[in-house]
Amino acid sequence: MKLVTAVIKPHKWEEVREALAAAGVAGMTVTEASGYGQQKGHTEVYRGAEYDVSLVPKIRLEVVVDDADVEGVVATITSAAQTGKIGDGKVWVIPVESVVRVRTGETDEAAL
């Protein structure tokens, strides 16, 4: 099993969710996040005083998938979240040792 984490533009979230649902991904965890990469931040001006705001609002989504599905899920997220402009985000994958479904006690693949 693998944990796929994606940090994407907030306005792309709905498209990504729909694409993943269509690809058979049944659930995921989403958090509002802030951060920056190449996009950097922006400048805001309040009563003439300029502030550099380095953090950009992002959506961070996490989904644990079967090894066989990893490639497809990553590709689905990438194509749905892409605008081609700086700030589209990142997707990364890390191994997961075990999973337990709390309601039933099922483990690993059965719990996904």
Add this chain to the structure above:
Amino acid sequence: MDTGHAAWVLTSASLVLLMTPGLAFFYGGMTRSKSVLNMMMMSFGAIGVVTVVYILWGYSMSYGTDAFGEGKAGLFGNPFELFGLSGVGDDAGSGSYITVAFQVTFAIITTALISGAIADRTKFSTWMVFSAIWVTLSYFPLAHMVWGGGFLSGEDGGLAARIFDGVAPIDYAGGTVVHINAGVAGLVLALVLGIRKGFGKEPMRPHNLPFTMLGAGLLWFGWFGFNVGSFVPSVAPGDSAFAANFVGETGLVWVNTIAATAAAMLGWLLVEKLRDGKATSLGAASGVVAGLVAVTPACGALSPVGSLVLGLVAGLLCALAVGLKYKFGYDDSLDVVGVHLVGGLVGTVGIGILATSGGLFYGDGGKQLVIQIVIALFAVAWSAVMTTVIALVLKATMGWRVEDEHELNGIDFSEHGETAYDVAATGGSPFKTGA
């Protein structure tokens, strides 16, 4: 007081009272999320303290018999004459409860205005004690001097009468008593308290501009009570000319109030568009307040077109003036100086130029202008001296500042044991440039 007039003044008193919670929102939105409750509590605290003081000796010091003797145009009223509002109640003698109601709301908001200069760092206890002493030594005397027949009124023996015969100072609703007074006090406190930790280096951007817009709206709404409720009949009660006097003047004051406000908002936004590239919501809210401040003393003396001019000038100048604190290094956190002192000066002095009767532009010479400058300077000096003395005494006794650690972690928790929001806001990085 005519019953219709009385009904309007009672309504106005309620409108003006709403301005102080409105101010709490206006200021609260501009602070960081960790100190919004303390900011709002300084306004609410002022309502508590000033109301008690006003009932006990404030009304008497403002509108009682001059402490320098009957009919003297002195500096303050006798605080003991109407102590606890004894003797107040009928219109004929020492004023009515309706007058008390209207005037107490002015004393409250003037005190609350000062709190914007000392955001994020002030001990709540010291603020409450300051409110009681400041309103006693700075506000009540100026209210007496300007509106209670004292030294800055048109009375014989007053300052104006000593300079020119027959030219009375004009301050319709409080350019000197309210805005110059609060603006100077804010500057003095900002200097005595010193800057916030990280001022000019860390980002201190507003945490909730919709609050600030909401507050500006409530202030705007209440301000129609502030200005239009300040109508003083020029004919005796019961006179058949009263209706025409009331309808004509209150209508003009209302229209002048919105005229100046609209023009000031546009002026402020214009400065931002040209200087910073974008017209901001904070600029709109600030421009509204700047226009309201400037037209406060002038609303009974100008034409609607004159009010447009005054408002535009106030909007432009205040938008530029809020940058001064970075240049001179005083932390007037929410721009009490840039908006209320500068706006109050523009309005008070502008009367000498734009008044349809007595103004320089209307071919009536410069006497009114000289008088307006003199009363403005007198108000600046009075407030500066009183506030400095009070602020230094409190600094040496109670102390003004919360501990550094509490300031950094957020004053809401250390002073009030509360936090405004469940989750702290994120974002921000080093402050880049000044103004």
